[in-house]
Amino acid sequence: MKKSVLIILMLFIVEISSAQCAMCKAVVENGNESMGEGVNDGITYLMVFPYILVGTLFYFLYKHKQKDKI
Numbered sequence: 001m002k003k004s005v006l007i008i009l010m011l012f013i014v015e016i017s018s019a020q021c022a023m024c025k026a027v028v029e030n031g032n033e034s035m036g037e038g039v040n041d042g043i044t045y046l047m048v049f050p051y052i053l054v055g056t057l058f059y060f061l062y063k064h065k066q067k068d069k070i
Helices: 002-030 033-069
Strands: none
Touching: 002 033
16 A cells, blocks of 8 residues: 555656756756856756765764774
8 A cells, every 4th residue: 555655656756857857948948058057057056965965974974883883
């Protein structure tokens, strides 16, 4: 029962995310080249912070595990 609910939920999430990508694509296609570069820079800027946070979390977990071993 839980698996079927999860699968249905994932299907709806895919539809929502697909619609957002089409909207971004339409904005970039109607603009000039510098607008496309700005969108790419914005995406890169937004993606950096989750990687920094997860990397920091794993660093502290690693240090904590190393301290327990000693």
